[in-house]
Amino acid sequence: MNLPTTQITYRLTSKSGPEAIKRFEEPLNTDIDAYEVLIKIKAVALNYRDLIITTDEYVVKINDGLIPASDASGEVVKVGTAVHDLQVGDRVITNCNPERLFGHVKDHNTGIGNGKDGVLTQYRIFPHYGLTKLPKDCHLSHEEAASLVCAGVTAWNAIFDGKYTFTPGQSVLMLGTGGVSMIALILAKAAGAVTIITSSSDEKLRYIKEKYGVDHGINYRTHPDWEKEVLKVTNGEGVDFVIENGGNGTIAKSLASTKIGGQVSLIGFLSSTTETPDVVGLALLKSLIIRGVAVGSKELSEQLVHFVHAKKLGMPIAKVFGFSEEQVHEAYASLKSQSEIGKIAIRID
Ligand SMILES: NC(=O)c1ccc[n+]([C@@H]2O[C@H](COP(=O)([O-])OP(=O)(O)OC[C@H]3O[C@@H](n4cnc5c(N)ncnc54)[C@H](OP(=O)(O)O)[C@@H]3O)[C@@H](O)[C@H]2O)c1
Known part of the structure; x- marks a missing residue:
């Protein structure tokens, strides 16, 4: 050449x-x-x-x-x-x-x-x-x-790797409609999850419902207590998995949104808050798994490519x-x- x-x-x-x-x-x-x-x-x-x-x-x-x-x-x-x-x-x-x-x-x-x-x-x-x-x-x-x-490997890692692994029918909550969240939504849906996404915008939520078929959308601006909305749509139980993109500003609400024994993947720091919220009590009382996720290995990248290709996901x-x-x-x-x-x-x- x-x-x-x-x-x-x-x-x-x-x-x-x-x-x-x-x-x-x-x-x-x-x-x-x-x-x-x-x-x-x-x-x-x-x-x-x-x-x-x-x-x-x-x-x-x-x-x-x-x-x-x-x-x-x-x-x-x-x-x-x-x-x-x-x-x-x-x-x-x-x-x-x-x-x-x-x-x-x-x-x-x-x-x-x-x-x-x-x-x-x-x-x-x-x-x-x-x-x-x-x-x-x-x-x-x-x-x-x-x-x-x-974004893809991070989302894959958060849902499908780790000790607590995903089972079809479980629920996944994504924070915001950025790259990690949207790919997590596509992967989770294709794997049979009940999906919930938050956003600052009703217009974005409408689009995501129509194009990606998300099960529930919650506007975190008009519902500052969005964790209560998450509980409402999960029969008061909370979700199995959280894609935690916000960091200090959202972590307490993410924990409150999670089912007893569920998993919160610490991924991002989009919220500007620098105060460290008190999350120990919630995590302890609900026996939560809090898991730091740092992108992922080549092994996870290959698993992701295989899944996306097999399911012909866009x-x-x-x-x-x-x-x-x-x-x-x-x-x-x-x-x-x-x-x-x-x-x-x-x-x-
Ligand atoms: N740990 C890792 O390996 C890893 C890998 C990739 C990314 N990250 C981190 O994960 C975060 C997301 O990354 P990304 O590349 O997906 O970002 P991005 O594509 O730039 O996502 C931005 C979107 O996030 C939403 N958002 C902004 N502030 C928010 C808040 N306070 N609460 C909830 N949602 C908020 C907004 O969507 P709406 O307008 O819909 O609210 C915004 O459009 C970043 O902090 C990034 O550094 C970490």
Whole structure:
């Protein structure tokens, strides 16, 4: 395959926000070792953390000149001499921590798009084991496939991994209508869950009911005591699983929304509250399982791809932007606005 000698790459030039992400034309390194592959990136999906990385508010140290974003879908264009599991032309998605094949992440600095350079670039070299291969006849667009990497694997981990595993007929509560929540809704529904989602907007809830068939929608603005609404629609019992995206500002209500013995997955920190609520009593009295979820391993990514492919599930792509500097900035602005439902993606031509 004829490869170009240069490529377009975006880099974070200061920690002053998304406008500091600048476009560069750089030499393309195609010199891979025996166990590496070169990927042509076709689409990138953004996550909330990509936004806070631009202002250095994320948990790991952000290097100067970082290539942002972790979630990419692409095509293999060159393989090392010792690589046997991937071939030129295969479709692949990235994993947030390429070294995390199984189990938990030990060092968060190994994450791409935060500790290490990410994927907002036309080509990138990966170790062959750090990617998840998509099936040959995969129905997903590149944007949909990219959305599985962080939001998808996190949602999968929260519902289907861990000691307390999901059984069809159980209920799952998702907080907000962002990427993690919407993919959790799609997966939970396909697996036979009763689904409940909260949102700041009746319009978003109407859309989600119509398009995704969520069983119950609760507006947390017009129902500040939304946990009472959750109890109402679950016969006073509460839900089996909570996708806890809000953090300190929502955790107490999430615990109050959970069934005795249920599981709350601590995933996000979208609420701005810094006060630590008193949750010990509730968790203890209801024998709750509180489980920290940090994305997931390649093993979970492969399980997710298998499930999504087997059930031919579509992913919730809200908007797709282009690869010009202006479009990249617009993509980040759209993410920041929180006006969309699901994922914001960038297509790389
Ligand atoms: N632990 C992990 O491995 C992991 C992985 C992925 C993401 N996360 C974290 O999970 C959270 C969600 O990530 P994301 O990428 O899905 O975000 P996102 O797509 O940017 O989601 C934003 C949406 O969340 C909702 N929201 C905002 N503030 C809220 C609040 N106080 N309570 C309830 N909902 C609220 C809003 O939807 P409505 O307008 O409908 O309310 C908003 O549109 C973030 O904190 C992110 O950092 C963690």
